[in-house]
Amino acid sequence: MPKHETPLLDQLESGPWPSFVDDLKRQAESRHQKQNEIEYQIPVDVVDDLLGLLELSYKEGEVHWKHGGIVGVFGYGGGVIGRYCDQPKEFPGVAHFHTIRVNQPAAKYYKTDFLRQLCDLWDFRGSGLTNMHGSTGDIVLLGTRTEQLEEIFYELTHNMNNDLGGSGSNLRTPEACLGESRCQYACYDSQELCYQLTMEYQDELHRPAFPYKFKFKFDACPNGCVAAIARADLSFIGTWRDDIRIDQEAVAAYVGGELKPNAGAHAGKDWGPFDINKEVIDLCPTECMSMENGKLVINNRECTRCMHCINTMPRALRIGNDRGLSILCGAKAPILDGAQMSSLLVPFVKVEEPYDEIKEVIENIWDWWMEEGKNRERLGETMKRQGFQKLLEVTGIKAMPQHVQEPRHNPYIFWKEEEVPGGFDRDIKDYRLRHPK
């Protein structure tokens, strides 16, 4: 018998999509079944009470979690988010229900033995409920009590050789697309750079010293599978600066219908025979492609590497060989002043160990933002407030047309005194000699 009736949630068991309600009930039941085998360290009925509390929210249309609470592990300022419910008497199992963020391996590949160890640990010392994964990328462990936090951290670091992720005003857990591990579009090893920078900046990740959160995301090509350009304060996006490699035989095979365009992604509908002019050449945003004597020709100098032709004919076209990444900065979700996309700062940098050029950009930006950023101001907002010129100044990067979509619409240039001959100090008497009152 379930501890709480959940007539509303029960209606989310039907339908084909995996039911989180059935999943929660399964978890609740399993805890009761195994309570003689496992010495659960938080209440056995934690999941029952979560279901009960959630049913109440479904009934009332309002949330029942209280505003955070400062909990954590010794020496860290992030990685744990305190959570308490406002109905502790009725739902004591979730009176304390803190979240733990566990730093995931880059691009989320796992061996089952590692995850089994984590399942056992979390079953024993927490609710057994997870998010695989949270939006930022962490493994999210949902629901434990304060006295278990150090124990979990101890087991995680000692037995699993793994650390917590970030939360609060610090470097948030970086994440990468799967990159070179299983993708032919990868312009750099996004997982390796993600790992190396995560290790380099462990202090920034665990000990909040920033004005607000700060995110790194690593997309190995402009397709952007981890959405770096939309959600990272620093977006590292792979690119190349030489020529797209062309296999003319494969081009002919696409034209002849022997190869499926777009890697078969459109197979669910009959779109008619592949038309290279209509589907590739005419859709090229820079009009830099043409067919000449049955051969595909690309004017690479005009190409902006949008990936459309490569995505459409992956067996005929491949990214160039002179590869690296672009650094863009300042993305954030709308709160407060509206959403911002990352802006291009460094058009191209090679990705080579020990990544000094990349680290220099990061650290120059942090020095500036930590000095000038207001409390709870994201990098993009500091950029907006102080101007792109300031960003160029602090990073020592020269302005170039690649930095703008178009030049400014107004002539209100903040000229610096040293840019104007004779400076700003003028003598009114001198002026009056030429212009009497």
Place this chain on the structure above:
Amino acid sequence: MAFISSGYNPDKPMENRISDIGPRHFSEFLPPVIKNNKGKWLWHEILEPGVLMHKAESGDEVYTVRVGSARLMGVETLREALDVADKHCDGYLRFTTRNNIEFMVDSKDKVQSLKDDLQSRKFPGGSYKFPVGGTGAGITNIVHTQGWVHCHTPATDASGTVKVVLDELFEEFQNMRMPAPLRISMACCLNMCGAVHCSDIAILGYHRKPPVIDHEEVDNLCEIPLAVASCPTAAIRPSKTTIKDSRTGEEKSVKTVAIKNERCMFCGNCYTMCPALPLTDAEGDGLVIMAGGKVSNRISNPEFSKVIVAFIPNETPRWPQLAKVMRQLVDAYVNNARKYERFGQWAERIGWERFFEITGLEFTHHLIDDFRDPAYYTWRQTTNFKF
């Protein structure tokens, strides 16, 4: 329930302490076929919905079966996924950014039994545990946030709304008949932990009532200047009021804040700074639908999503209006967009006046931007419009 120590000694927290070790290096977890061919992949093909094949220079092939999952997952179901990985994939698996699970095998003859095994597993209520799909020009898993399950600021539930929408659109998860990928995202409040602002279609929880002020607690729980400063529209000012003490019953003067309701944009930033200013309200809270965003640079630049439905109420447990609107949007897109056209590119080509006509959505004054300078540039400054 006896407390069992991990070995941690609370009296000597620094004893044997391990910290700042970061995550495990990903190379420990790569399946052999992936590890051997890293950086040497030639091309890939989607063999059928949910099944990918990547070909390496060495001639090796890796077959990936992708399945959806509810992001909220207990370790019992997670262990079941691990059992599948042990049985078919030599103990390896991975998760995608969009909360799918990928099972990889190194030869084609292992695919069918893996797929059949995954498709056959169901929950008691009849839903799939691991539905195969989510590839190519179709709908993949909806990324989402915590909602009522675990957050303090949501205006709706995340798991429930996503379940309802993916039930409604399930056949699109297992098909690839769209003009281009259709990425749907869900965030349960404006903080957008899910960063839904660049999605083809975004479902966003939103409050519509200004904070209710707990005068008794404002000065106890909050730094009043921080609460004042947190408001982007300067609707909050310091104030004083007289209240009856809930314990002694005596009248007393307290420091608090006052709010100009007409200036409130319901963002909830004040509540983040000050727990005595809650926004949640059953009648006020609900959903906004945004559309037309993308993050890919393909053909056109990344774009923000635009608000196309100002409000849908929280009709628990199955949000019928939400499901209906999502169906309208998907059908209109499938039937009208050109091949390779993302949702927003389609809307821009036909024009937003035509978009509202075709989708059957009502255009109301709520959809005209009036927030700060950028709003001006979203009004129509041309005579080029359609009747």
